[in-house]
Amino acid sequence: MQLSGLALIGLGAFLLIDEHRSTLFRLFRVDENYALPQYLAYALIGTGLLVLLIGFFGCCGAVKESKCLLGTYFAFLFVILACELAIGIFAVIFQDKILSGIKEDLNHALKREYGKKTHVTTAFDWAQAKMLCCGVSGPGDYAESVWKAESIGRGDNVSKTCCRLRDEGEPDSHKNPRPLNETLCQNMDMKPHNPYRHNTGCLSALEEFIKQESTMLIAVGCGVAGLEIIGMIFSICLCKEV
16 A cells, blocks of 8 residues: 555656656646646645555554554545545546647647747747647648747747757757758748658647546556555455454
């Protein structure tokens, strides 16, 4: 049980501090301060702490052969199991909620907020540089953006992170992009296969990212829930023997 609690805490912390995840999560915000996946991460950490505390009751009950402590352990495990079920449902809702409106939300973010809001700009730059894509549906998305209309990009047709970069494999290549050939990258007449620019949109890659994150959360939740069911059965068996 202690290990399952530590696993939940570790997963929650990992989701919060892993740079590429925390960067992309900024595209899926539910308010000005937090992204929906961050709420899931905090829920995992909180549940993990509760599991550690409950594991203490189980150990004490087993050592002291106390029906009271073992009963408390069983009751708390049941509550935690319910909490994890809620987190699992939340993960499914998280996936459905984001995927159902992802294209519209990403288009709004790119066309209205790219270049103006740091978290959106950083997230799109990371996605475009690392996922080798450009815009939501393609490079043409920038033509209708505030970024281009207000010349935030200083006359560029697409963000530099849409270009094939010299340092493509470097972890921070999106922060100071250096195109292989910026002139040809910005040439919008070279359609649809400009070799100096990413020509596909980021929508499919971001959808796959959300599906993978949701699957991981659900899989971990099922694994921990299985361990807790075993713990509940164990506590019932001990109670009968005491």
